[in-house]
Amino acid sequence: MLRCTVKFCGGCNPRYDRGAAYQAVRSSLSDVAQFSYPEDGTHYDALLIIRGCTGCPYLYEDIDADRRFLLVSADEIPSVTEQIRLLA
């Protein structure tokens, strides 16, 4: 199983439901990936960054992950899900 983590932008003006997007990605990948919130000192295979809009610049460099995947709109859920699946 892939060890994945998720980081949300702060959510000041999101264009879509970020929580629902996370659940969609998570459930689609439940057979190959285990998601949790980031913890200090833990290494992850993938970090999913869910931004509510295109204005957020952060990559959360303090989180130790091999790959970073950006989700900026609900339209991107299928493609991001597939990209993470390819790591498995």
Added chain:
Amino acid sequence: MMTKDQYIESLRKLHLNLYSFGEKVENPVDNAIIRPSLNSFAATYELAEDPQYEDLMTATSNLTGKKINRFTHLHQSTDDLIKKVKMQRLLGQKTAACFQRCVGMDASNAVYSTTYETDEACGTHYFDNFVKFWTDVQENDWAVDGAMTDVKGDRSLSPSKQADPDLFLHVVERTADGVYVTGAKAHQTGYINSHYVLVMPTISMREGDEDYAISFACPTDAEGITLILGRQSCDTRKTEEYNDIDVGNKVYGGHEVLVIFDHVFIPNEMIFLNGEVQFAGMMVERFAGYHRQSYGGCKVGVGDVLIGATALAGDMAGSAKASHVKDKLIEMTHLNETLYCCGIACSSQGTKTKSGNYLIDLLLANVCKQNVTRFPYEIARLAQDLAGGLMVTQPSEADYRNPATHDYIEKYLKGVASVPTEDRMRVLRLIENMTMGTAAVGYLPESMHGAGSPQAQRIMIARQSNLEMKKELAKKIARIK
């Protein structure tokens, strides 16, 4: 950090000397008039627990290195300043009300940098006092009210020249252990929901005003403090039997109180300014600047809800496709986002103070607040325009629940057939609440006068307008020697 539930329970331990509607309030936490304001304040704790909002709602303390609620943070970068505005917009969106915790955050950042520079110039130890106090605030996630506005009496006279010396809060007795203060602070947003109050002078001071140049913190229930709750339009709707639809916003709200200090003792270690009149103005200017930045976030979030409610009212009435409706919604959005632009701009142009925390660009922060004194009124006017007269003429919830009148209301207040009449009533009451009910206190007059009335910003804009440079520019282009 405290959880929402821990915060609410902590308030039950306060012994506030609070009066409202002619009676002593023994239990503010469960008081129907006050509770919505507590819920708004509690949202600042609740959202900090949610991973979806953590990035805005929390920060890393420069004092302890620990994760803290951003409302207790001393801004360490322009990025922190920007995140502050975004956090405020988020809270405004979630509560459609004033969530009250900004004033303490803004006061802390102003006092932090001012005490540092006061100590540097005067050899005092106010910075150490404040750092100790604020470390305790961060460690315990206390709610802190910032108190600046004195009642001011005769505006043409300085504090020490007033007929009644108590019209500006001042030191009335000095001992080896501290001082006693007397006076009053008006319009105190969120005081009842706070554990501490951080007091600052209200204006620049001059020689002779030494007793009035006082800044300190004390528990909100300190001996000698009396509170009198301010009334809000439509406030008693919250106490009616049917108090759901008609209140417009059932869960959230705000409050203000008149805070009277009657010979209240302040120990030396809680004093952050005491007679250094030359630094009163710096503290006032910095607090006002931060708070004027704040309005570029919080009022925008509330505006988001009002724009949404207005659009919903159009959908429910079947008018959403009319070109003027679309255009007015665009205008509302344009005005709202302009306020946000100002909040972000003054943050991005922030600079580091001598103490290490970051201060917003004061000119842009004042421009931000000047716009806030105007645009929410126009947004509210457009909301009322699109909502229609039914917003203020629809029958009460009690009539809607009465079998004798329910069916008539259901039938004749129907808009689009597929929309329940009750939903339409709810959204119209929300618009009423925000533009002329209890929430209008926060969205309109507070936008006008909170963080300083319009003229206060114009004075600051004049001071920082760099007019001589502009004249030189014109001379050069016009080839004037």
